[in-house]
Amino acid sequence: MSFASSASSPPPDFEVASAFPEAVRLRQDAAAGDWTSVRQYVDSLPQGTDRAFAVRVLAEVPGVEQSLRELVATAPDDVFALTVLGAREIEIGWEIRTAARAEDVGHEQFAAFHAHLREAEKRLIRATALDPSHDAAWAERLNTARGLELGQNEARRRYDRLAAHHPHHFTGQARLLQQLCPKWGGSWQAAHGFAQECLRGAPDGALNGGLVAEAHLEHWLELREGRERTEYLRQPHVHAELVEAAERSVAHPHYRPTYGWVTVQGCFAALFSLIGDRARAAAHFRALGNLASEYPWSYLGKPADAYVKHRDAALAPG
Amino acid sequence: MNPQAAVHRTETDGIPTLFAQAAGPMRAGLVFRVGVADETLARAGVTHLVEHLALHRQGLADYHFNGATKAAFTHFHVEGSEHEVVAYLQGVCASLAALPMERLETEKEILRTEESRRETPQLPLWRYGAQGYGLVSYPEWGVRNLGPQDVEAWAQTWFTQGNAVLWVAGERLPAGLTLRLPAGPRRSLPAVTSALPATPAYFSDGTGGVLLDAVVTDSTAARLYAGVLERELSRALRQEGGYSYTAATDYTARRDGFALVTAFADALPAKQDAVLGGFVDVLAGLQAGRIGQGDLDAVRTRADSALAAPDAAVLRLPGAAEDLLAGRPSRTLDELRAELRAVTPEDLHTVAVEAAGTALMQVPGGHSADWAGYTEAPTGSSYAVTGRRFASRSRDGSALIVGEEGVSVTAGARDGTEHAATVPYRACAAMLSWPDGGRRLIGTDGLVVDLEPGLYGVDAHTMATVDAAVPPTAVVWMPPRQRTPAPEPGPAPDGSGASRAGSPGRAAPTRRTGGQTATLVVFGLLSALFAFLALSFTVFGADDPETSTGEWLAIAGFMWGLTGLLAWPAVGVLRRTRRM
Numbered sequence: 001m002s003f004a005s006s007a008s009s010p011p012p013d014f015e016v017a018s019a020f021p022e023a024v025r026l027r028q029d030a031a032a033g034d035w036t037s038v039r040q041y042v043d044s045l046p047q048g049t050d051r052a053f054a055v056r057v058l059a060e061v062p063g064v065e066q067s068l069r070e071l072v073a074t075a076p077d078d079v080f081a082l083t084v085l086g087a088r089e090i091e092i093g094w095e096i097r098t099a100a101r102a103e104d105v106g107h108e109q110f111a112a113f114h115a116h117l118r119e120a121e122k123r124l125i126r127a128t129a130l131d132p133s134h135d136a137a138w139a140e141r142l143n144t145a146r147g148l149e150l151g152q153n154e155a156r157r158r159y160d161r162l163a164a165h166h167p168h169h170f171t172g173q174a175r176l177l178q179q180l181c182p183k184w185g186g187s188w189q190a191a192h193g194f195a196q197e198c199l200r201g202a203p204d205g206a207l208n209g210g211l212v213a214e215a216h217l218e219h220w221l222e223l224r225e226g227r228e229r230t231e232y233l234r235q236p237h238v239h240a241e242l243v244e245a246a247e248r249s250v251a252h253p254h255y256r257p258t259y260g261w262v263t264v265q266g267c268f269a270a271l272f273s274l275i276g277d278r279a280r281a282a283a284h285f286r287a288l289g290n291l292a293s294e295y296p297w298s299y300l301g302k303p304a305d306a307y308v309k310h311r312d313a314a315l316a317p318g
Numbered sequence: 319m320n321p322q323a324a325v326h327r328t329e330t331d332g333i334p335t336l337f338a339q340a341a342g343p344m345r346a347g348l349v350f351r352v353g354v355a356d357e358t359l360a361r362a363g364v365t366h367l368v369e370h371l372a373l374h375r376q377g378l379a380d381y382h383f384n385g386a387t388k389a390a391f392t393h394f395h396v397e398g399s400e401h402e403v404v405a406y407l408q409g410v411c412a413s414l415a416a417l418p419m420e421r422l423e424t425e426k427e428i429l430r431t432e433e434s435r436r437e438t439p440q441l442p443l444w445r446y447g448a449q450g451y452g453l454v455s456y457p458e459w460g461v462r463n464l465g466p467q468d469v470e471a472w473a474q475t476w477f478t479q480g481n482a483v484l485w486v487a488g489e490r491l492p493a494g495l496t497l498r499l500p501a502g503p504r505r506s507l508p509a510v511t512s513a514l515p516a517t518p519a520y521f522s523d524g525t526g527g528v529l530l531d532a533v534v535t536d537s538t539a540a541r542l543y544a545g546v547l548e549r550e551l552s553r554a555l556r557q558e559g560g561y562s563y564t565a566a567t568d569y570t571a572r573r574d575g576f577a578l579v580t581a582f583a584d585a586l587p588a589k590q591d592a593v594l595g596g597f598v599d600v601l602a603g604l605q606a607g608r609i610g611q612g613d614l615d616a617v618r619t620r621a622d623s624a625l626a627a628p629d630a631a632v633l634r635l636p637g638a639a640e641d642l643l644a645g646r647p648s649r650t651l652d653e654l655r656a657e658l659r660a661v662t663p664e665d666l667h668t669v670a671v672e673a674a675g676t677a678l679m680q681v682p683g684g685h686s687a688d689w690a691g692y693t694e695a696p697t698g699s700s701y702a703v704t705g706r707r708f709a710s711r712s713r714d715g716s717a718l719i720v721g722e723e724g725v726s727v728t729a730g731a732r733d734g735t736e737h738a739a740t741v742p743y744r745a746c747a748a749m750l751s752w753p754d755g756g757r758r759l760i761g762t763d764g765l766v767v768d769l770e771p772g773l774y775g776v777d778a779h780t781m782a783t784v785d786a787a788v789p790p791t792a793v794v795w796m797p798p799r800q801r802t803p804a805p806e807p808g809p810a811p812d813g814s815g816a817s818r819a820g821s822p823g824r825a826a827p828t829r830r831t832g833g834q835t836a837t838l839v840v841f842g843l844l845s846a847l848f849a850f851l852a853l854s855f856t857v858f859g860a861d862d863p864e865t866s867t868g869e870w871l872a873i874a875g876f877m878w879g880l881t882g883l884l885a886w887p888a889v890g891v892l893r894r895t896r897r898m
Binding site: 129130145150152157 | 559561589592595596598599602603605606607608688689690691
């Protein structure tokens with residue numbers, strides 16, 4: 001069953017560069033090993049920009065670790081290079097581990113995964129030691145803490161070090177939220193509590209309210225398909241929290257589409273659609289145009305198919 | 319210039335003597351270049367026993383005196399009027415020359431009582447093994463079997479005129495002091511052994527905080543590094559995070575040109591992961607060169623005021639005596655103050671890098687530090703001996719192997735690999751021998767093999783070959799045990815039962831038995847607070863604490879009170895823990 005071929009509904013665009021064209025330049029520069037140009041761009045970003053986004057884009061460029069290792073060998077105190085190299089090692093590790101559930105991951109896969117995370121952590125420890133205010137380095141250390149299973153308090157400590165300099169860091173908050181979910185040793189109380197904390201602490205129109213939606217989506221996914229999930233979303237407080245979170249973030253007049261907005265709009269669109277609030281789902285789909293990110297749509301089936309199904313249902317006349 | 323700052327060097331009956339002018343009661347100490355690190359595991363405690371016997375004739379004198387046996391030095395010191403000091407020192411020398419052997423059994427009993435109240439640090443064992451400086455981690459097993467001739471011979475060998483230094487602080491050198499000691503040569507420092515194939519290293523044990531030591535070049539910069547490290551740990555773990563109540567460091571010169579920086583942070587059980595993470599980051603910050611001029615200046619000022627204090631020269635005398643015995647150059651207070659002024663943040667950075675390379679970290683049980691670049695310290699041997707194999711009657715997959723060169727215990731881990739602990743007879747530091755036939759062999763690397771005939775079905779003939787193979791000097795005869803280990807039905811005999819869930823590969827071969835582990839944190843807390851107290855007197859006095867056994871116990875008693883108030887769960891664990 002596919003709705004993607006319908007002429008009235010163009011296929012969703014999962015390309016990051018469609019929302020943020022600078023990703024093209026970052027990838028090209030990184031692939032060419034032109035770190036001077038990359039650095040120029042990242043340094044030119046306004047104060048308070050979530051630099052974890054750029055680091056993630058760079059870390060996904062295949063083979064980029066080669067030139068980064070050379071760079072770090074000659075400049076061991078280069079915080080940015082250490083951070084991107086750390087992020088790249090994490091990326092390589094996850095490519096080996098895959099996103100499968102732990103019981104489906106082989107012993108050797110896990111060993112290689114952990115080896116890359118330890119390598120990453122070594123770089124990142126140095127990065128945060130040299131510059132404790134570097135947001136992207138701390139955000140990556142939330143990933144290593146989770147993958148190496150260093151513990152809930154250690155993850156929280158790392159987030160607190162990040163928040164000391166960047167109190168509303170969306171990527172950092174999203175990563176801690178993952179850690180706080182039961183699948184990584186947390187609890188639903190902790191996850192929802194933290195999401196609310198992020199919402200209430202954030203300025204109007206900021207993306208942070210999207211974490212309330214992420215928490216509900218994670219909770220929904222952990223339940224059994226069918227009645228359990230439906231009943232979860234039918235709870236009035238879930239809908240009310242989502243409405244409030246959307247109104248204070250992506251539906252607020254002060255909202256600007258900063259790094260991460262496609263994911264946040266997608267989460268609200270998906271959840272309102274699952275709940276059956278077609279009007280609200282439609283508003284978020286309209287804001288998205290046809291842009292999409294893997295998360296949350298990979299939780300709902302094949303991402304492109306799920307996106308189209310929910311969008312067409314939301315935008316259908318009547 | 320402070321006239322009391324000068325230390326004069328003279329001689330008393332051929333014994334080098336350090337004198338400093340000081341008002342008030344006279345203080346003096348006789349220091350020998352001998353300590354626990356000169357012993358062997360099977361004869362551990364002999365120095366302490368000599369110290370006790372030498373003090374016995376002082377009886378119930380009402381002036382203050384005491385003795386202290388450290389890793390490489392033994393101190394006798396006294397405070398009182400001139401004639402009391404003379405009487406004490408001459409009495410100690412007379413006793414050392416002719417030990418009151420009629421007291422031997424009673425003093426052994428006293429040592430056992432003392433031992434039951436003392437907690438031992440674990441880091442030395444992991445760093446140095448069951449020999450040399452590592453012996454401070456072990457019970458005084460040797461005391462039990464020592465006869466009068468053994469003790470006599472030890473005293474004659476080590477407590478000699480050539481191996482002693484006297485220090486005196488007072489208005490003048492006491493008149494009419496004669497110190498008669500047997501002749502003998504100055505002894506070199508104990509060999510520094512290693513049980514760590516790679517550093518930085520870690521081991522996980524205990525229920526509390528994080529403890530670390532590192533070997534650094536002994537210098538003024540290194541002393542200040544320890545102070546700055548303490549400030550950073552307190553700031554990160556106590557003030558910012560609220561994960562720890564206590565964060566402290568200590569600096570102990572080994573007198574061989576190197577020193578040990580020790581750092582400790584306690585942790586509530588629920589916060590152990592964050593304490594470990596914060597600890598790692600504090601070290602990384604210093605290693606990356608993030609050293610605040612303000613922190614350095616604060617530590618420097620505290621150190622300088624200690625050096626400028628009226629009693630600075632006096633407080634340094636016991637340490638200066640150790641330096642003299644070790645052949646280390648001495649420096650005046652003014653030289654030290656000049657060194658202090660010259661230290662820069664870059665100097666501390668150099669120390670931090672050196673410390674990072676030699677560090678040994680103890681992390682709470684269930685945690686690791688491999689993610690932070692620390693190598694796991696060995697908890698097993700790289701091989702098992704070949705010989706007769708006895709499978710465990712518990713069917714837990716473990717087995718005992720008795721060979722011609724030594725004994726091994728092996729256990730399968732969950733990942734299918736086999737782990738072994740081996741003690742070769744030629745490297746057997748001690749064999750504990752119980753009347754019921756049980757044996758425990760401890761290798762010089764600290765690894766342990768328990769040979770329980772009942773658990774493995776070992777025949778009497780095989781046991782006899784082991785007894786014959788272990789050198790007699792390594793045997794420790796133990797009193798009867800309350801309970802002989804008996805086989806318990808284990809889990810499925812597929813080898814998986816050998817390792818406990820979550821700790822693959824840590825099955826049978828471990829360094830110590832569980833009983834000793836839980837106490838470490840409490841010790842760490844005590845020693846850290848003790849170090850803090852010592853520091854508050856004088857930074858430079860901290861490494862030569864003139865702590866007699868009595869003072870130590872008094873301070874430890876106070877700390878116990880404090881520890882109790884803090885209500886650490888570890889205290890409960892400690893009290894339930896029975897020593898081996």
